[in-house]
Amino acid sequence: MKCLRRILFLAILPFVITISVNAQDLTFLDLDAQVQSAINNGEWLRVLELAKSQIKSDVEREEGYYYSALAFYNLGKNKMAKPYMNHLRKMDQTELDPKIKELHDRLNSGENKGIKETFFLNYDPKKGIRLYDRSFLSFSYDSKLPFGIAVGSINHHGIATYLQVRGNSEILTKSGEITVRSNGNIYGTQNKDSEATGKIRKGTAEFVMGVTWKIHQPLWWYAGAGLNHSREFWEVTIFEENGNSLGEIWARNTEINLNQALVESGFILDFNGFNLRGGTSLVGFDFSKIRYNMGIGFSFKRK
Structure with a gap:
């Protein structure tokens, strides 16, 4: 009986893993769509919140780190962007590499947009970006x-x-x-x-x-x-x-x-x-x- 249970468990396990991975991918894709919408609308604080969720969803993917750095750059917080860029350099090459290189060059050039919204930014290195209601x-x-x-x-x-x-x-x-x-x-x-x-x-x-x-x-x-x-x-x-x-x-x-x-x-x-x-x-x-x-x-x- 125990042997039968183990066989059933091993047979079902691949399906459970597949469903879990697919659900995670759908969540990540939904977050990515929201990020793109926020970028198009110039809502950089919103981008930071969503990027934080992307990192939590899958720490092995580079999107969350890249969008965090991009948002900090557009908020005029270049120093806060650099830790995310350092992490990206340690990750495998992806299709985002050209964008990462472009952002890297902008940060190294000292360019800083410094929009007014940074005055209202609440940032905690441990908790990340947060806007308090x-x-x-x-x-x-x-x-x-x-x-x-x-x-x-x-x-x-x-x-x-x-x-x-x-x-x-x-x-x-x-x-x-x-x-x-x-x-x-x-x-x-x-x-x-x-x-x-x-x-x-x-x-x-x-x-x-x-x-x-x-x-x-x-x-x-x-x-x-x-x-x-x-x-x-x-x-x-x-x-x-x-x-x-x-x-x-x-x-x-x-x-x-x-x-x-x-x-x-x-x-x-x-x-x-x-x-x-x-x-x-x-x-x-x-x-x-x-x-x-x-x-x-x-x-x-x-x-």
Whole structure:
């Protein structure tokens, strides 16, 4: 019985190895296609990430080392490219040799492209290239809603989300049981004389959820939708029977209690810790109500 098991194992083993090798080749080919696409788009940080995956996939193939060196060269990091070039010289000759020689000559000539994106490069000799996605906290302001806070994320690949809350101090106005209507009628005074003083507060609060998308380091675009809630409060004076004033209170106007759709869009500038934002918001799809806002905050990297 044991002999039969060994025979079956030895018979199946070549097929298992073949399937494993083919799967590895498919993975490598897919990575190579992604690398070529990133090179065509000039996304050299992306090339570095993919080249690192190529090396992990098959350390005996030269593509991962070559593309790592090529990306570092295009990022203006010639010194970081040379260890990969040294490793390539120890490997067997391949069809990449002409390209490797050309890159070798460029590196030895001292040519350095030094593009701006290197300022945002996080490089660890042990972990390789890494772009850290970040979370942010920002405080926003516009002329009608001076208090706002936004929390969310900005990713280097794909979309991320954010949440924003804005409002003014008037939305926190305390009102009792007395209410008013837009025609001036006052209710809930328990048969006491009352009159409006003419002072009106308009309270507004907004809640927005949206997404962020990287355009190019350090610029992100954001867009969101949510709810705009507004209320109106009237100052009312209450009088005793003898005509003496009991003081003023705030009464809520029951006819002004609006919920409207809100959309917004803008841009975020993030400098690895310092965060700026600016954009516009539109309430009720009424372009006469378009508002401009700005914000400042900070961000921190996520592992």
